[in-house]
Amino acid sequence: MSNELRVPTMAELFAEGKQPEVLFWVGCAGSFDDRAKKITKAFVKILNKANVNFAVLGTEESCTGDPAKRAGNEFLFQMQAVTNIEVMNAYEVKKIVTACPHCFNTIKNEYPELGGNYEVVHHTQFLKSLLEEGRITMEGGQFKGKRITFHDPCYLGRANGVYEAPRELIRKLDAELVEMKNCKKKGLCCGAGGAQMFKESEKGTKDVNIERTEQALEIKPEIIAAACPFCNTMMTDGVKNKEKEEDVAVMDIAELIAKAEDL
Amino acid sequence: MEYLPNITFLLILVAGIGYFARNVKRLYRNIKLGKDVNVSDNKSQRWKNMARIALGQTKMVVRPISGFLHIIVYVGFIIINIEVLEIIIDGILGTHRVFASLGVVYDFLIGSFEILALLVIVSVVIFWIRRNIISIKRFINPEMKGWPKKDGNIILYIEFVLMLLFLTMNGADYQLQNIDALHYVKAGSFPVSQFIAPLFSEMSEDSLIILERTAWWLHIVGILLFLNYLYYSKHLHIVLAFPNTYYGKINPKGQLDNLASVTTEVKMMMDPNADPFAASTGENTGEPDKFGASDVTDLNWVQLLNAYTCTECGRCTSECPANQTGKLLSPRKIMMDTRDRLEEVGKNINKNNGELIADGKQLLGDYITTEELWACTSCNACTEACPVSIDPLSIITDMRRYLVMEESAAPSDLNNMMGNIENNGAPWPFNQMDRLNWKNES
Ligand code: SF4
Ligand code: SF4
Numbered sequence: 219m220s221n222e223l224r225v226p227t228m229a230e231l232f233a234e235g236k237q238p239e240v241l242f243w244v245g246c247a248g249s250f251d252d253r254a255k256k257i258t259k260a261f262v263k264i265l266n267k268a269n270v271n272f273a274v275l276g277t278e279e280s281c282t283g284d285p286a287k288r289a290g291n292e293f294l295f296q297m298q299a300v301t302n303i304e305v306m307n308a309y310e311v312k313k314i315v316t317a318c319p320h321c322f323n324t325i326k327n328e329y330p331e332l333g334g335n336y337e338v339v340h341h342t343q344f345l346k347s348l349l350e351e352g353r354i355t356m357e358g359g360q361f362k363g364k365r366i367t368f369h370d371p372c373y374l375g376r377a378n379g380v381y382e383a384p385r386e387l388i389r390k391l392d393a394e395l396v397e398m399k400n401c402k403k404k405g406l407c408c409g410a411g412g413a414q415m416f417k418e419s420e421k422g423t424k425d426v427n428i429e430r431t432e433q434a435l436e437i438k439p440e441i442i443a444a445a446c447p448f449c450n451t452m453m454t455d456g457v458k459n460k461e462k463e464e465d466v467a468v469m470d471i472a473e474l475i476a477k478a479e480d481l
Numbered sequence: 482m483e484y485l486p487n488i489t490f491l492l493i494l495v496a497g498i499g500y501f502a503r504n505v506k507r508l509y510r511n512i513k514l515g516k517d518v519n520v521s522d523n524k525s526q527r528w529k530n531m532a533r534i535a536l537g538q539t540k541m542v543v544r545p546i547s548g549f550l551h552i553i554v555y556v557g558f559i560i561i562n563i564e565v566l567e568i569i570i571d572g573i574l575g576t577h578r579v580f581a582s583l584g585v586v587y588d589f590l591i592g593s594f595e596i597l598a599l600l601v602i603v604s605v606v607i608f609w610i611r612r613n614i615i616s617i618k619r620f621i622n623p624e625m626k627g628w629p630k631k632d633g634n635i636i637l638y639i640e641f642v643l644m645l646l647f648l649t650m651n652g653a654d655y656q657l658q659n660i661d662a663l664h665y666v667k668a669g670s671f672p673v674s675q676f677i678a679p680l681f682s683e684m685s686e687d688s689l690i691i692l693e694r695t696a697w698w699l700h701i702v703g704i705l706l707f708l709n710y711l712y713y714s715k716h717l718h719i720v721l722a723f724p725n726t727y728y729g730k731i732n733p734k735g736q737l738d739n740l741a742s743v744t745t746e747v748k749m750m751m752d753p754n755a756d757p758f759a760a761s762t763g764e765n766t767g768e769p770d771k772f773g774a775s776d777v778t779d780l781n782w783v784q785l786l787n788a789y790t791c792t793e794c795g796r797c798t799s800e801c802p803a804n805q806t807g808k809l810l811s812p813r814k815i816m817m818d819t820r821d822r823l824e825e826v827g828k829n830i831n832k833n834n835g836e837l838i839a840d841g842k843q844l845l846g847d848y849i850t851t852e853e854l855w856a857c858t859s860c861n862a863c864t865e866a867c868p869v870s871i872d873p874l875s876i877i878t879d880m881r882r883y884l885v886m887e888e889s890a891a892p893s894d895l896n897n898m899m900g901n902i903e904n905n906g907a908p909w910p911f912n913q914m915d916r917l918n919w920k921n922e923s
Contacts, residue, residue: 250907426858
């Protein structure tokens, strides 16, 4: 197994006069958060193995502006958006894949009006199409028969109607997909959205991530699958709070696949 | 004297409809206090949404019990109101059961009205039990104290009484038909009220006629009163659900609007060749736009229509993660507050001859607190749950925009986050130049 990740930047490819087939938008969490960086790397390993011709923006990437917009700072959001769009348009970006549903939603839905028109897919959708095109093959092996539940990220599910891609991938692992009582359209938020990730929560009787973790633990999964770096953090904290980290793992779909492939 | 009943009827009818028309005008004016918004796009999608969600009640049946009962009351009520057409014609012309000549069709119609009326009564009773005895949680949240709770019950009482009057009227009529009373043509079938009729078997023809007439008059007067009650009640949704689902959001739920006024300024700041004075010579030479919303007049008219349409069902609140975990935020309360404040502004305008005199109050602070606004995770559970396409999240977002861009009043944690984005391009204090470091870390 080679540890060397191949992560070309847009600038490097551009210098060679090349265009990647897809831009991997890493996002702030994927770039800086220790837990989320593991997801980023797992996804890159899969991309490398499938020989996907991709690139990242690297130091030219900047926050999409999602948390600023949801906090109410439209100025800051649009400054970020316009800056990012300028960079991406200069590289003539056509297609973007990201492992963060917040980046996914913002670039897909809110950038077009500001001049950024791209085909944007979430990494679970991208992985599913790699599978369908036969560019990756998946063998359940390690996960055969394991109870896995999927926590729908609000910004992937309700916000954009993507419910099936992540579930299909889990089924492909030969795992037993078990659903929480609140799933898909009725999925409960992890508590991180709308810039909540970055602030203390208001006074209440419970934290949202604890409530959601309890719903997950109710159905006794071995793995809680996530598809968003923020959900991942929230659910991981929830599982720790319940002192269940020995029995229940919180893993991104990309990590599940990378692990199944022994990457 | 012969025409006294006809004239009385006409007067009541005109008064009832006239007062209703006055309220409709006020309603329209109040909604138009909102900012203009372009919703002329995607007409066919919008019609489809209206047909599916308002007419077809597809969102109601997500909760099967209340959804099913609601459909009975809704269908029952609309269909039975065809009967009102006959009542009005009879009332004006002084006829009795003017459609009786339809024969079998008439029998079928009256028969189905009766069965529906019975089903409505049963459903209304179950609704009442759910609200008052089982006390389902979403009906006892704090914002339901006082008038909203009473309103919910009043509607049920009115529907109950109207249906009962309808059946009593038919029962007495049936009995009169049986004793061959003059004017009482043998028409209609009475699958339900034939069981009420025996209660009246001891009554004389005169008292039967009095009973039948009384029920008839109370029924139509009741309907007119109910019509005029709508404006003051959450029951307004029976009308507004239609335009509201038409104008409801059709973009992906996750998409928030981009403020156009901000776009102009940002584009100018980013463009080195831009004329720095261009903004002040632009089309709006007046006051610069206020960013976000602190009062109802800062919201757009669809948001205000949303507020009047809210059925106060609380489906949004019961799905809200903030509310479920004991936070103050309740999306239903956001909508109820918006309507209450809009009504207050409307009354102010009525009192002051069409002009709004500042009353020192606003939606933000006097109705909705910042604590509520900051508890929202923008998860869209509320917009998904709403059976009539209301978007509480858009109001929350607009009010946050006001707090942040006009008042710089974000919680300090959020100010830090935004400062980081501004300086380093990430919500945490990491350097943008380190963005690719993960590649070489093991
Ligand atoms: S979007 Fe906000 S108000 Fe609506 S359900 Fe989610 S947290 Fe509650
Ligand atoms: S906003 Fe919609 S879901 Fe919430 S109470 Fe009103 S009608 Fe019900």
